[in-house]
Amino acid sequence: MTGRDTEFVEFVRTRGPSLRRTAFLLCGDWHRAEDLVQIALLKLFRAWSRIKAAEAVESYARTVLVRTAVDESRRIVRRRERVSDSVPEVVAPAENPDATLDARRVLAMLPARQRAVIVLRYWEDLPIEDVAQMLGCAEGTVKSQAAKGLATLRKLLAREPHLLAMEAVR
């Protein structure tokens, strides 16, 4: 293994779980989150030498991940089922399953871009300029998307709870 390979494997081991969590918040499905992380890491490997020199591996990986997730959400036809020869792993029950389900439903009803802004701004603690750079838009757009996302969350959670109920039935 070359130095690049060793560094890449080490990066996947250390940063893979964090990237997968971000991907899950962006897409809401653990399997799809792993696919997104894999796509992002494959792209990262090609540009490893260039971005390693610029000390921007983490930022590059997150940018690729977010953009891939947003692009995937725009697709009309999306893979809903996966053929696998292994039994899917059983997720341990959460401490508060109702809160988990409610939070997931609320996030799922956000548009992809607003959701990405909310996740990057409030989960990754990134400044507005970094979020704008990652999404390839202006800082004003990030601010407006964040405000709209928060307003949508307030609306969904407080003023129109029947939407959540409908989503739960669906």
Place this chain on the structure above:
Amino acid sequence: MKRYDELWLHSEPVEQDRIRELLGDALGTEPDMRLDPDALLTQAQRRERRLRVASVCGAAAAVAAVTVGLAIVTSSAGSAPTQGPSPHLVPGASIEQEPARSSQRNPTEPRVSEEPAQKEMRPSAPTPRSDIVPQRPPERIEDIAPSATNPDGRTIPPAGLPGPG
């Protein structure tokens, strides 16, 4: 739900740690990660190799295409005067055309060379016709005005001519 109701019903700006709490709740309990770093490395190397081969082949094909194109253009430019006018040129333009060597000629084209015209002017041998009987030019006057014969056997000379006696 009630916790989120309390969170979002108030009109004051939502605090960052509360949103973070909401996102943490959405995560729940994580399943085990199935992503194998070594397998991913192998896949990435294979993908990179394939892309490199594709790019090298593409570059070679592009160079070959440019070379062949240049060769075609150069050869056609070098042999252009011996091959006659280009099909893109307008007929009747100021281009001196060589006499046609080919036997296949368009009958609508005007004849430019002198040689076929000289061949047409050359006198040809008379063609014998079966319906025309060749006649000898008359040599005697009797041939022009044949004499009449009396019932007694004497010949009557034609008018204007002395008789045989």
